[in-house]
Amino acid sequence: MINRETIDRIYAAVNIVDIVGDYVTLKRKGVNYEACCPFHQEKTPSFKVSPARGIYKCFGCGKSGNAINFVMETESATYPEALRIIAKRYGIEVREEAMTDEDIARNNNRESMFALNAWAAEYFQRYMFSEDEGRSVGLSYFSSLRGFSDATIKKFGLGFCPSSGVRFLEDCRAAGYKDEYLVSTGLAFQRESDGKLRDRFYDRVMFPIHNVSGRVVGFGGRTLRTDKKVAKYQNSPESEIYNKRRELYGLFFAKKAIQQEDYAIMVEGYADVISMHQAGVENVVASSGTSLTEEQVRLLSRFTRNMTLMFDGDAAGVKAALRGVDIVLKEDMNVRIVLLPEEHDPDTFAREHSSEELRKYIADNAQDFLAFKARLLLGEATNDPLKRSEAIADMVQSIAVIPDQIKRSEYVRYCAEIMNVEQQVLAVAVARQLDGVRGNNEAQDFLLRQQRREFQTATPNSLYVARPEEHSSEPMRITVGTTIDTLERELAKYLLKYGHLDFVVEEDKDEYTFNVARYIFDELDADSLHLREGVYRDIVELYRKEWEQRGDGVEVPTHPFVNNVDHAVASVSIDLLTSDDSYVISKIWQQKDVHIESVEEQLSEGVPKVVILLKWRMLEGRMAELKKLIDVGNDEDEAFAANLALYTKYQAARVAIAKTVGRLI
Numbered sequence: 001m002i003n004r005e006t007i008d009r010i011y012a013a014v015n016i017v018d019i020v021g022d023y024v025t026l027k028r029k030g031v032n033y034e035a036c037c038p039f040h041q042e043k044t045p046s047f048k049v050s051p052a053r054g055i056y057k058c059f060g061c062g063k064s065g066n067a068i069n070f071v072m073e074t075e076s077a078t079y080p081e082a083l084r085i086i087a088k089r090y091g092i093e094v095r096e097e098a099m100t101d102e103d104i105a106r107n108n109n110r111e112s113m114f115a116l117n118a119w120a121a122e123y124f125q126r127y128m129f130s131e132d133e134g135r136s137v138g139l140s141y142f143s144s145l146r147g148f149s150d151a152t153i154k155k156f157g158l159g160f161c162p163s164s165g166v167r168f169l170e171d172c173r174a175a176g177y178k179d180e181y182l183v184s185t186g187l188a189f190q191r192e193s194d195g196k197l198r199d200r201f202y203d204r205v206m207f208p209i210h211n212v213s214g215r216v217v218g219f220g221g222r223t224l225r226t227d228k229k230v231a232k233y234q235n236s237p238e239s240e241i242y243n244k245r246r247e248l249y250g251l252f253f254a255k256k257a258i259q260q261e262d263y264a265i266m267v268e269g270y271a272d273v274i275s276m277h278q279a280g281v282e283n284v285v286a287s288s289g290t291s292l293t294e295e296q297v298r299l300l301s302r303f304t305r306n307m308t309l310m311f312d313g314d315a316a317g318v319k320a321a322l323r324g325v326d327i328v329l330k331e332d333m334n335v336r337i338v339l340l341p342e343e344h345d346p347d348t349f350a351r352e353h354s355s356e357e358l359r360k361y362i363a364d365n366a367q368d369f370l371a372f373k374a375r376l377l378l379g380e381a382t383n384d385p386l387k388r389s390e391a392i393a394d395m396v397q398s399i400a401v402i403p404d405q406i407k408r409s410e411y412v413r414y415c416a417e418i419m420n421v422e423q424q425v426l427a428v429a430v431a432r433q434l435d436g437v438r439g440n441n442e443a444q445d446f447l448l449r450q451q452r453r454e455f456q457t458a459t460p461n462s463l464y465v466a467r468p469e470e471h472s473s474e475p476m477r478i479t480v481g482t483t484i485d486t487l488e489r490e491l492a493k494y495l496l497k498y499g500h501l502d503f504v505v506e507e508d509k510d511e512y513t514f515n516v517a518r519y520i521f522d523e524l525d526a527d528s529l530h531l532r533e534g535v536y537r538d539i540v541e542l543y544r545k546e547w548e549q550r551g552d553g554v555e556v557p558t559h560p561f562v563n564n565v566d567h568a569v570a571s572v573s574i575d576l577l578t579s580d581d582s583y584v585i586s587k588i589w590q591q592k593d594v595h596i597e598s599v600e601e602q603l604s605e606g607v608p609k610v611v612i613l614l615k616w617r618m619l620e621g622r623m624a625e626l627k628k629l630i631d632v633g634n635d636e637d638e639a640f641a642a643n644l645a646l647y648t649k650y651q652a653a654r655v656a657i658a659k660t661v662g663r664l665i
Contacts, residue, residue: 002083004565006095010083011068011563013090016054019067022089023074038074039063040262040304053558057578061262064578066562066570076213076255079567109184113241116172116181117216121208123171124159128205134160138205141224146271147351152278155253156207161221163203186218186236201234207270209236209288210252212299218242220249220270220288235288246295249273249288255303257282263306265338265362266292272310272346280355281362284346297331308336308366312345318376325369330401335369338362370398370411374418392421392429400433484617488536490610493576494603495520495543500555503603515552516607517543523611529618535568539576542569616657623650 017033020026026033026049037047037058046060057064065073071082087094128134128142138160142148148158162168169188173179179197182188188197204221211217218236236242250273251258258264265284267273276284287296300307307328311318318339328335338361340349350358377391395415402408412430416423499517506512521544524530531537539561546556561573626647633640 001096002080003095006087006092007083007565009092010087010090011565013092014054014067014086014563015051016049016056016067016070017051019086019089020049020056020070023070037061037063039259041260053562053577055558055562055574055577057574064574066574068563069571069574076252078213081213109181110241112178112181113185113239114215114217116177116185116187117208117218117241119175119177120168120172120185120187120219121157121159121206121216123168124161124206124208125154125157126159127162128158128160131162133163137163137203137224141205146275146347148274148278152274155277156250156274157210157216158274159206159208161199161201161204161206165198165202168199168202169197184239185241186239200236204234207249209242209247209249211247212251212255214252215241217247218244222270243295244288244290245293246299247288248296248299249286250277251285251299253277254283254285258285258300258303262304263308264300264304266307266309267346268311269345269347272350275347275350276358279350279353279358281350281358292325292327294327294331297328297333301331301333305332306334306336308338308362309369310338310340310346310362312340312342322373322376325373326398326401329369329398330403332403332407336366337369337372338366370395370415371418373398374415378419392419392426395419396426396429396433400430484532484614484621485536487610487614487617488531488534488540489576490606491520491531491614492536492539492543492572493579494607494610495540495547496556496558496561496573496576498603499543499547500553501603502553503607505604505608514607516603517547517556518552519607520611521547523615527615529615535566535572538566538569539573612657616654619650619654619657623647623654626650 017026020033020035024035024038024047026035027045031050031052033049033051034045035047035049036042036045037060039058040061042060047056047058049056055064055066056070063073067086068079068082071077071085072079075082075085077085084094086092128138138158139153142153142158143150169182172182172187179188182197183190187200189200190196191198201219201221203225204223207220207222208216209218209220218239218241220236221234223230223232223234235244238244249270254264254273254277261283263283265276265281267276267284267286269286273284273286276282285300287293297307309325325335340346344352349361353361374391374395377394378388399408399411399415402411408430412427413423415421416426419426495517499520500515502513502515503519504511504513531540542560542564543556546560550556558573558577562570562577564570564573626643629643630640630647633643635641
């Protein structure tokens with residue numbers, strides 16, 4: 001394990017301009033630098049680097065981080081690997097500290113399994129190219145039947161496992177690998193009849209499965225026999241280093257192309273991925289022998305928010321296109337569907353078309369998933385009222401899982417048009433679905449937004465323009481219904497971005513000046529309040545520590561936050577510091593010399609509002625806990641009386657806060 005002293009030296013030495021400049025061409029612009037984003041394609045630079053804060057932010061794709069995060073993203077490296085890469089660049093000796101016996105054993109097991117898998121992948125490929133059986137069976141299949149070039153075969157590490165059933169096992173033992181790791185990786189299994197080990201993948205062509213950083217975590221083996229009793233494909237069993245729900249086949253080879261194209265193509269099989277890559281379309285992955293999972297979608301979302309599902313055009317392909325896509329929608333990914341001609345699958349289609357033809361076909365035939373699904377269900381329903389209602393219910397279920405409120409509203413409008421259903425009817429159905437999944441508040445908010453949209457679109461020649469007083473420097477409206485998590489986030493943001501600034505409050509014709517940080521901490525301390533356990537509390541407490549060393553009006557440096565060894569603190573701090581507080585005002589109001597207050601000018605409203613509403617939420621939480629105790633308590637018990645008195649006190653405090661809230665909201 002890299003010791004803390006080494007990590008501190010790396011963070012102290014690292015210069016984000018140096019690190020990012022190794023990967024992209026930076027141009028100075030004022031005190032910052034800019035470039036075209038390395039994570040997605042763009043012509044106008046939206047990727048900014050702040051040397052003062054030690055962070056980067058792309059205002060196109062939204063990615064942000066510090067120098068360590070940047071190396072992790074671009075190199076697909078783990079945190080320790082990124083630290084070592086940067087340490088090598090600056091000539092810093094990496095010192096490691098002793099691990100516990102448990103850590104050593106776990107690390108040894110994992111590394112032994114990785115080492116064996118890497119050796120096995122090389123073995124299978126070497127056997128296929130050098131042995132008669134390998135050439136006549138494995139190589140013939142890949143090159144003659146599949147049309148893979150030698151370069152493609154070597155790129156993906158394809159190979160062949162000997163047919164004897166024990167040859168690979170014996171060669172492993174001869175190379176010094178232990179039986180326990182052959183079993184734990186799944187390369188061998190123990191027969192029930194005699195307890196002896198046997199090769200799991202004997203007489204199969206082999207597809208190594210790489211994780212996102214390029215290490216071999218498992219294998220897929222395909223039999224070439226026609227015996228229907230033998231499974232066509234066999235994958236490695238799950239192990240300490242392989243979980244099929246978390247791996248995407250081909251992602252290691254596709255990740256750079258996915259970032260550049262800003263979308264990923266999802267196919268079903270190993271050969272589909274390889275043929276597409278060989279045809280020149282490299283932003284392609286497969287779900288590695290399992291239905292699409294939430295873990296796989298989250299892994300892919302690190303590289304893009306856009307996914308195109310490519311399936312066979314037959315009936316089975318259409319059904320496959322519908323399975324599991326709600327998982328993708330739930331993760332707020334944008335999903336499109338491409339159906340191939342009925343006689344093709346992605347493998348055969350890629351082999352018969354050039355990369356330009358492939359790209360054109362995808363561009364011309366990609367359909368929005370929900371639009372595709374709505375048309376498909378509507379076609380199946382024809383004039384049958386029962387099937388039609390079932391189709392609408394199916395669409396409602398898919399729309400309701402979309403987390404983004406605006407996107408959800410747009411799909412309600414769009415699908416209402418396609419399916420010839422009144423928009424309000426569909427909106428109510430979605431709201432009811434939300435009511436069961438996410439709670440009444442969001443369902444009610446959703447209906448209100450739909451009603452407001454209908455009012456706006458019903459007004460002739462009108463385009464809704466916010467009045468000046470509706471504009472706010474805040475990117476989100478802070479209201480009585482705002483969650484405690486959002487309020488804690490806003491409080492942390494005010495400290496990080498504006499803690500050194502002052503704001504003025506007018507009361508009874510008098511003006512009072514407050515420092516943002518002092519106001520927040522004095523208000524919390526007055527009622528002995530602390531944020532809940534979590535990253536926002538860690539950020540606020542770290543800020544207090546730094547602020548107490550400097551005092552009011554002195555800006556707290558961002559280095560302790562953005563370069564914090566706690567990944568969560570660093571990540572959230574960067575997100576807060578790069579959050580966009582700007583807003584766009586209608587040109588109509590720009591022409592009328594309307595004054596729009598800056599963020600600093602609105603601190604006098606925003607800071608007290610967040611503080612008082614956070615108190616409100618904390619008070620609600622304490623009252624809810626007390627009510628549970630009172631409901632199950634004995635009215636003759638002293639504890640019951642104490643709880644009831646405290647509840648009454650909290651209730652009075654809540655009324656007092658409500659009066660303040662009424663003035664602020």
